[in-house]
Amino acid sequence: MKKYIQKNQNIFLLLAIIAIVIGVFAYVGESEFGGSDGHAEEYITQANPDYEPWFSSIWEPPGSEIESLLFALQAAIGAGVICYVIGYYKGRRATISK
Template identity: 50%
Template sequence: MKVWQKNLILIGLVILLAAFPLWYCRDAEFGGADGMAGELIEESNPDYEPWFQPIFEPASGEVESLLFALQAAIGSGIVCFVLGRVTAKKPEDQKKV
């Protein structure tokens, strides 16, 4: 099997893995864990007061999603850069091959 065929199969599997839950659970609410944790705390202890207040409150849910995606992209870029540097062949190792 050629490399491009393997890559095509892997891309198809990733798309299927991402789309299957959306198709299978059509009426499900995909909420975040933060909201669920806040509701659970309020149910178990209605007098609870948070220790800290947020420093920055995004203007809307879209801005919050954008900032989260940006944070994830920067983090994955750093991780991939470090992994690339760690696993890269050194020039003296390339001469031996």
């Protein structure tokens, strides 16, 4: 019974996180924050007006805060995976050496 409750709790937390992220996308809309990507694009067009990008984005976030949120989320997921792997192998080594 405990495993069933724990599994449902994890699913509920995952759905809550997804709802929060979708809510942020819907609520924020257009924003004013400018990052280094915009400055780089301006500099490139000033330095070489004939420059054509190699590719274009499939989807543009509605604002740069959303873009920053996605970047931070990507960094957090990557750090979580790396820390999990390090912890897994450290724990595995600790149990093998006993």
